[in-house]
Amino acid sequence: MNAPRLDGQVPAHEAVYRALRAQILDGALAPGASLTLRGVAEGLGVSMTPAREAVRRLVAERALMMTDTGRVQVPLPDAAALDELFRARSLLEPELALRALPRADKALIADLRALDDRVEDRLAAGDAGGYVRANNAFHAALYARAQAPALMALVESVWLQTSPVMRRVYGRIGTGALVDYHEAALDALAARDAAALASAIRSDVEQGAALVREATA
Amino acid sequence: MNAPRLDGQVPAHEAVYRALRAQILDGALAPGASLTLRGVAEGLGVSMTPAREAVRRLVAERALMMTDTGRVQVPLPDAAALDELFRARSLLEPELALRALPRADKALIADLRALDDRVEDRLAAGDAGGYVRANNAFHAALYARAQAPALMALVESVWLQTSPVMRRVYGRIGTGALVDYHEAALDALAARDAAALASAIRSDVEQGAALVREATA
DNA sequence: TGGCGCGGATTGTGATCACAAAGTGGCGCG
DNA sequence: CGCGCCACTTTGTGATCACAATCCGCGCCA
Numbered sequence: 001m002n003a004p005r006l007d008g009q010v011p012a013h014e015a016v017y018r019a020l021r022a023q024i025l026d027g028a029l030a031p032g033a034s035l036t037l038r039g040v041a042e043g044l045g046v047s048m049t050p051a052r053e054a055v056r057r058l059v060a061e062r063a064l065m066m067t068d069t070g071r072v073q074v075p076l077p078d079a080a081a082l083d084e085l086f087r088a089r090s091l092l093e094p095e096l097a098l099r100a101l102p103r104a105d106k107a108l109i110a111d112l113r114a115l116d117d118r119v120e121d122r123l124a125a126g127d128a129g130g131y132v133r134a135n136n137a138f139h140a141a142l143y144a145r146a147q148a149p150a151l152m153a154l155v156e157s158v159w160l161q162t163s164p165v166m167r168r169v170y171g172r173i174g175t176g177a178l179v180d181y182h183e184a185a186l187d188a189l190a191a192r193d194a195a196a197l198a199s200a201i202r203s204d205v206e207q208g209a210a211l212v213r214e215a216t217a
Numbered sequence: 218m219n220a221p222r223l224d225g226q227v228p229a230h231e232a233v234y235r236a237l238r239a240q241i242l243d244g245a246l247a248p249g250a251s252l253t254l255r256g257v258a259e260g261l262g263v264s265m266t267p268a269r270e271a272v273r274r275l276v277a278e279r280a281l282m283m284t285d286t287g288r289v290q291v292p293l294p295d296a297a298a299l300d301e302l303f304r305a306r307s308l309l310e311p312e313l314a315l316r317a318l319p320r321a322d323k324a325l326i327a328d329l330r331a332l333d334d335r336v337e338d339r340l341a342a343g344d345a346g347g348y349v350r351a352n353n354a355f356h357a358a359l360y361a362r363a364q365a366p367a368l369m370a371l372v373e374s375v376w377l378q379t380s381p382v383m384r385r386v387y388g389r390i391g392t393g394a395l396v397d398y399h400e401a402a403l404d405a406l407a408a409r410d411a412a413a414l415a416s417a418i419r420s421d422v423e424q425g426a427a428l429v430r431e432a433t434a
Numbered sequence: 435t436g437g438c439g440c441g442g443a444t445t446g447t448g449a450t451c452a453c454a455a456a457g458t459g460g461c462g463c464g
Numbered sequence: 465c466g467c468g469c470c471a472c473t474t475t476g477t478g479a480t481c482a483c484a485a486t487c488c489g490c491g492c493c494a
Contacts, residue, residue, distance in 0.1 A: 012478065036445065047479045049266075052446085053273050060277035062370060069486060070446045077367075084367040091308040150294075150301040150378065153279060154371050161367065229448065253475065264449045269476085286456060287476045 013050035016040065017057055024063050024074065024160055025136065026129050027167030034073040035064070063160035077161060079216055085162050086209035092155050093139070093205055094198035097185065099146035101197055104189050108145055112189070115141055116182045123178070128171035132163055138182060142189075166208065169215040179207060230267035233257065234274055241280050241291065241377055242353060243346050244384025251290040252281070280377035291381060296433055302379050303426035309372050310356070310422055311415035314402065316363035318414055321406045325362055329406070332358055333399045340395070345388035349380055355399060383425065386432040396424060 010018075020040065023029045041051035055072055058064040065075040077085065100108075115138040122130035136159060143152055181204035188196035227235075237257065240246045258268035272289055275281040282292040294302065317325075332355040339347035353376060360369055398421035405413035 011476090038445070048446090049478050049480090053270065053477095056270050057273055057277045060274045062367070071486085072446090080364075081367050084365045087312060088309065088368055088371055091312060092305065095304060095308060147297075148301045150279070150298050150375075151305055154305055154374065157371065157374075158367075228446090255475070265476090266448050266450090270447095288456085289476090 011050070012046045013053040013057075016044050016046060016050050016054035019044055020054055020058055021063065021160070024058070025163045026133055027164050027171075028129075029074045029164065031074050031076040031164045031168070034071060036072070058160070061157045061160055063157070074164060075161065077165060079213070082162070082165065082209070082212055082216070085158050086205060086212070088158050089155065089162070090202050090205040090209070092151060092158075093143070094201045096143040096146045096148060096151055096155065097197050097201045098194055099148050099151075100142055100144075101189060101192065101194055103145050103147070108141075109186060109189055112138060112141055112182075112186055116186065119182065120180075128167050131170055132167045136163065142185070162208075162212075165212060165216075169212050178211075179203070181207065228267070229263045230270040230274075233261050233263060233267050233271035236261060237271055237275055238280065238377070241275070242380045243350055244381050244388075245346075246291045246381065248291050248293040248381045248385065251288060253289070275377070278374045278377055280374070292378065294378060294382060296430070299379070299382065299426070299429055299433070302375050303422060303429070305375050306372065306379070307419050307422040307426070309368060309375075310360070311418045313360040313363045313365060313368055313372065314414050314418045315411055316365050316368075317359050317361075318406060318409065318411055320362050320364070325358075326403060326406055329355060329358055329399075329403055333403065336399065337397075345384050348387055349384045353380065359402075379425075379429075382429060382433075386429050395428075396420070398424065 020029075029035075035055070037048050037051050037055060040055065041048045044051070055064060059066050059072070062075070065073055067073070115134065119131065119134040119138055122134045143155065146152070181200045185197055185200035185204065188194075188200055237246075246252075252272070254265050254268050254272060257272065258265045261268070272281060276283050276289070279292070282290055284290070332351065336348065336351040336355055339351050360372065363369070398417045402414055402417035402421065405411075405417055
């Protein structure tokens with residue numbers, strides 16, 4: 001109805017964006033599901049205009065897909081696309097970790113340990129959605145310390161594309177015997193061992209990739 | 218006015234998007250310049266609605282920026298941001314080149330040689346805009362052969378952010394003594410030498426980074 | 435029984451409008 | 465002469481509407 005607010009309020013299109021984004025990251029929107037602008041708008045109590053903007057923004061980030069007739073749906077990446085996405089993660093995420101390393105103090109490591117505990121907890125509980133969310137939170141907290149918004153934006157776009165699939169995979173596999181590369185990363189962080197840190201993060205990503213490959217085979 | 222067309226027509230918001238995108242890639246929109254939705258809309262003979270969608274899409278791709286009050290402007294990346302962006306390129310582009318390698322036939326290499334001739338030509342002519350455009354075309358043609366749309370989308374987002382700066386840099390520097398890594402890449406492609414190809418592309422990107430660093434110092 | 439065409443319902447697109455916040459320039463006061 | 469305040473203008477936001485293309489299901493025909 002009006003112009004942007006500098007107070008705590010966020011514009012309607014931003015609220016819609018965040019709501020949809022959260023649903024995608026949590027896997028609440030299943031891959032392949034389709035959305036309608038009117039449905040999104042009414043579901044969040046706004047008009048079509050902000051709903052359209054939020055959807056288009058997510059389409060630009062590849063978190064949603066539009067058919068050539070304008071229909072919106074959650075993408076269902078095939079094996080080749082997943083390979084690309086995990087490859088991008090394994091190239092970009094170690095870089096972010098490395099940039100975070102020099103700024104990592106004891107407080108950050110403690111925070112990360114707490115986040116990793118939650119990851120382990122969700123894993124043990126067999127809560128696939130909670131696991132994916134906690135795992136994202138762990139990585140996000142580490143990379144935030146890198147102070148690299150441009151790189152972070154690239155990685156987040158990839159996460160938006162892989163998260164729905166990850167949720168499915170962990171939901172199906174349950175939680176097999178996973179190597180805990182988070183611990184290794186935290187140790188490397190504490191020891192300021194750059195090579196070990198990069199290696200741990202790369203292994204963590206590649207373990208996820210292998211799991212997905214296996215589950216979709 | 219109506220729904221999407223399956224014929225040759227593109228929706229208005231798509232046309233606006235392409236027009237703005239081309240202007241950004243060519244450096245026709247200077248970094249720091251500001252746009253208004255009404256200005257964009259009137260400039261292209263459409264209403265505000267499709268103009269808004271196109272602008273928001275470019276903002277999502279980080280090709281444009283919005284202030285916290287909703288004003289739109291062409292970003293002016295600082296040294297730290299440029300470092301991130303070129304680092305992303307040097308990580309992602311060799312991967313795309315490697316994926317293109319197995320599919321690279323003589324016809325592609327010939328096409329790339331022709332594109333590279335144009336790059337050299339624009340460089341010799343001191344045409345900064347034309348050089349950036351031709352250089353992008355060369356890389357795009359190579360990476361297209363990788364058949365990796367998800368990776369390509371990431372790289373294109375980065376190009377949208379670096380291109381305006383590149384244009385400035387080449388315009389100012391003129392065209393100093395540049396090592397021709399394109400030739401090296403083409404030779405590696407012809408010889409099916411993966412390591413040499415990745416190295417050539419990485420060097421090409423890093424030469425650009427060094428040039429920008431030098432010019433903005 | 436199975437495919438096909440047609441008609442209504444659904445849906446995305448784009449234009450227009452009202453509104454409020456931010457920006458802008460000039461006038462007046464110190 | 466300089467600085468701050470106020471009114472006007474510009475600008476983004478969101479709602480609503482008309483329209484056309486698509487989608488979907490029912491019924492008909494082979």
